[in-house]
Each structure stands twice: as C-alpha cells, then as structure tokens.
Amino acid sequence: MATAEQIHGGFWRDAEGRLIPENLIKPIDKEREALVTALTAAAKEMSEALARFKSKAFADIGAFVELSAEQYGVKLGGKKGNVTLMSFDGRYKVIRQIQEHLVFDERLQAAKALIDECIQAWTEGSRDEIKALINDAFQVNKEGKINTGRVLGLKRLDIRDERWQRAMQAIADSVQVAGSKPYFRVYERVGDTDQYQAISLDIAGA
Known part of the structure; x- marks a missing residue:
C-alpha cells in the first residue's frame, strides 16, 4: 500500500x-x-x-x-435450506444456515385493530402482563421497524377469543419474506463432551 x-x-x-x-x-x-x-x-x-x-x-x-x-x-x-454436516468421528461439524428477513404487509394493521378490540373488551380483569406484551410487540425500533419475533410471539398465547384468533390469522397472512442471508459456521467438539465450540471467523471474537 x-x-x-x-x-x-x-x-x-x-x-x-x-x-x-x-x-x-x-x-x-x-x-x-x-x-x-x-x-x-x-x-x-x-x-x-x-x-x-x-x-x-x-x-x-x-x-x-x-x-x-x-x-x-x-x-x-x-434456494437451499439449512444443513449440518458432521465429520465421521463427530469431532467437527459445519453448519449452513439461511436466515430469512421477514416483514409484515398492510394486513398487520388489521391484526392490530382486532387486538385493540380484544384489549378494550378485556379491560376489566385482564392481566397487565398480556397488555404489556402486546404493547411491546407493536413498538417500533430506532429504524422505525417492528420486531417480527415479538409480533409472531403473540401467536403462542393460548387465547380463544374469536377476534384474537382472527388477529393471529391476519398476522400469519401478513408475513412476507423480504430476503435471505446465508451463514456459515464451523464447530469443534470440546474434549469428550457433547458440547461444541465455534471456530471463530471473526477477528473480534478470535
């Protein structure tokens, strides 16, 4: 240089x-x-x-x-999916992961409206934890984007209200794959244990 x-x-x-x-x-x-x-x-x-x-x-x-x-x-x-390859003796493993970038389309607004209806109906006697979880899920980050993991996490709540079920369906329908990014990782077994340690390919983690 x-x-x-x-x-x-x-x-x-x-x-x-x-x-x-x-x-x-x-x-x-x-x-x-x-x-x-x-x-x-x-x-x-x-x-x-x-x-x-x-x-x-x-x-x-x-x-x-x-x-x-x-x-x-x-x-x-x-497009190829995730795959894990092991060495014959199990000492090493190589993992290829395809991480999809998910976004929501306009149907998420319909889901939020239905959820708001549920919250209004449940105001009396509803658990504050559920309210906090819902409000947190729909908050945007510094880039003005909604955390897809938190929104999709609402689907794990076992709520039988018909409006809630429709909201969950709207969330499922609104999910779109905006792109994907492949990741490659290599691991080595730690001694004779069943634990594996990543072989760092990042200077910060080496």
Whole structure:
C-alpha cells in the first residue's frame, strides 16, 4: 500500500487535505503512519482471503448436498435450506444456515385493530402482563421497524377469543419474506463432551 510519503514525495497530505513538508512531520507521526498503513494492508488481505474462503465454503457445501441427494435420484433446485454436516468421528461439524428477513404487509394493521378490540373488551380483569406484551410487540425500533419475533410471539398465547384468533390469522397472512442471508459456521467438539465450540471467523471474537 502506498504511503503518504510515496504519493507526494517530499510532502504528506494531512486529514484536512493540506500538503505538509516531510521535514515538519514528527517522528511519532511517521511511526503511526507506518503502523496504520501496514495493519490496514494486512487487514484488507485477510478480508479478501476470508471472502474467498466463505464463497468456496458455500459452493462446496452446495455441491455436496447435491451429490448426497443424487444417491436417491433426487435433483435439488431453487434456494437451499439449512444443513449440518458432521465429520465421521463427530469431532467437527459445519453448519449452513439461511436466515430469512421477514416483514409484515398492510394486513398487520388489521391484526392490530382486532387486538385493540380484544384489549378494550378485556379491560376489566385482564392481566397487565398480556397488555404489556402486546404493547411491546407493536413498538417500533430506532429504524422505525417492528420486531417480527415479538409480533409472531403473540401467536403462542393460548387465547380463544374469536377476534384474537382472527388477529393471529391476519398476522400469519401478513408475513412476507423480504430476503435471505446465508451463514456459515464451523464447530469443534470440546474434549469428550457433547458440547461444541465455534471456530471463530471473526477477528473480534478470535
């Protein structure tokens, strides 16, 4: 990676775009420049290598899943799902996960209206915990989005009210898959236990 000195000869460009004569640059600033430049170059190289490894890993897993399916005369197509692959001795396992990004369409508003009707009817004697759970589910985050997990969690409540049941159906109908993101993780067994520890592919967790 070219340094400021290499780019400008006898001048270095500072953070504000000004050209500073090299003889005015303090030695500690030069050392800092060398360290940051070297680490950045190494980080970029590592990032590119990790990207190549990730791409190859997904391709290899996909090819293996296809190969395995062919043993039964099955040809897989379309989007691939989650899969866990174990080494023969069970020491290692590789997991490919497809995480879907869910959103709600306009029918969520109908569900909220029905739920509000239920709350109005249940005002007397209704549990405050349920009210808090419902209010929390429909709160938006900093990005103005509703937490899909909390809304879908309402479906686990065993409430027989006909309006509530219609609200839950409206929630189910309103769910749309806006996209998906694949994840790749590798685990190693901890000693002779049945526990597995992830092999970190993240510099922050290494």
